[in-house]
Amino acid sequence: MNYRRKEIEEFIEKDTLHNLEFSQAEKEQKALDLFGKGEVGLKVNRYKFLQENGREYTIVLGEKANRRMAIVWRPTKSINLEKDKDVIDKAIGDFEPDEVFINGDAFYPKGYKVIETEFKTLMGV
Numbered sequence: 001m002n003y004r005r006k007e008i009e010e011f012i013e014k015d016t017l018h019n020l021e022f023s024q025a026e027k028e029q030k031a032l033d034l035f036g037k038g039e040v041g042l043k044v045n046r047y048k049f050l051q052e053n054g055r056e057y058t059i060v061l062g063e064k065a066n067r068r069m070a071i072v073w074r075p076t077k078s079i080n081l082e083k084d085k086d087v088i089d090k091a092i093g094d095f096e097p098d099e100v101f102i103n104g105d106a107f108y109p110k111g112y113k114v115i116e117t118e119f120k121t122l123m124g125v
Contacts, residue, residue: 012054013097016061016104038117042060042062042063042069042071043062043063043064044060044061044062045059045062045063045095046060046061046062047059047061048060048061048091050087050091052083052087053080053083053084055074055075055079055089056074057072057073057074057087057091058072058073058074059071059072059073059091059092061092061095061097064100067098067099068095068096068097068098068099069098069099069100069101070092070095070097070099070100070101071100071101071102071115072088072091072092072100072101072102072103072106072112073102073115074103075119076103076104077103079104079105081105081106081107082107084106084107085106085107085108085109088100088106088108089101089108089110099113100112100113101113101114101115101118102114102115103115103116104116
């Protein structure tokens with residue numbers, strides 16, 4: 001299956017969490033190039049799309065080198081970090097990732113890496 005943004009948006013309804021889960025064969029085909037460099041591939045297990053607190057969250061759960069990873073992307077303008085923490089924890093908690101990547105500021109006490117910092121590191125900035 002190849003999901004394009006328009007098709008994915010059809011799964012999103014207000015205040016509802018949607019999961020797109022993949023079979024093992026599909027996981028092998030869905031290597032996500034996190035930072036556009038070709039060498040950073042993530043075998044995607046699941047995409048989650050959530051409308052919560054007036055913003056849309058896109059969450060990617062997957063594995064790389066036997067490590068479980070979660071990537072969280074959401075609009076950050078006027079964000080309530082305490083509510084944001086609750087949304088993120090609820091959405092990825094059952095996955096128990098080894099590493100978490102979140103865009104922008106966050107208050108996630110289990111630790112995370114800022115996506116923008118990782119981009120800059122990989123681009124040599």
